[in-house]
Amino acid sequence: MIKTIVHDPAILSQVAVPATKLDANTVTDLLDTLQANAANCVGMAANMIGVNQQIIVVQMGPMAVPMINPKIVKKQQPYQTSEGCLSLTGERPTKRYKQITVSYLDRQFQPQQQTFNGFIAQIIQHEVDHLAGILI
Template sequence: MKTLADLVLLGDPRLYEVCEPVTEADLPLVAGWVADLHQVMQEVRARYGFGRGIAAPQLGLMKRLVYLHLDGRSHVLLNPELSECSPAMFELWDDCMCFPNLLVRVQRHEAVTVTYRDAQWQPQRWPVQGAVAELLQHECDHLDGILCTMRALDAQSFRWRP
């Protein structure tokens, strides 16, 4: 079982890599991967007080897998793809488990649609807006080796969280 000590931190080259798709042959491994992601997310929540989603590369697993835990419900997204991104944008202070004390001012789409396969390999389509849309944009960026630090609005868009 992975723990907080296994979390990949800012500067690790794996965070800048594009992940490989999850294949149907990987399905027997998905439950174990999700258990690890859930465990580490719970540890981050306990220590730092935040965490709604985590992407597999944050634990060094270079697969296109996102795990969300929202309002007591778990969501497993295999090979998520964002589309129908709204032209309307909003700004926020983004945080990331890979650098838990740093906040970064970024701009995100107000609404997106994510298509993905669930843990049973069934195709899904999920239109989302607001906080969940922002979260999915952040997590899907991880799958493409993009960190919110790379999306900062400008050189002054960084803040330390005590």
């Protein structure tokens, strides 16, 4: 189901709690909401739709990939950039890494670990920051 985007910094700055299999519907809601906002958005965290669980979805080319309880376990090659956010107005400077390795659960709650580069890595870092209550 397509959900309304949260713009309240007080909600967005809360640290998300780990997701369980009971939160599987949130994955569907995030995917639907990301698709509905595809013109302006390439990633989304659950708190952006008012759900305080550690779930993100990331647009990777033609497919959107959900990550449940994602943890960045390795970071390489820091750089400075500027980012926007669907929940906030304008762009802000931030530090990101060109390559990251992420440990997460997939939609079937199976453990995965994968390395990402470039813009996909940047999107994941932005969304993982949301889960930590960090706003750019």
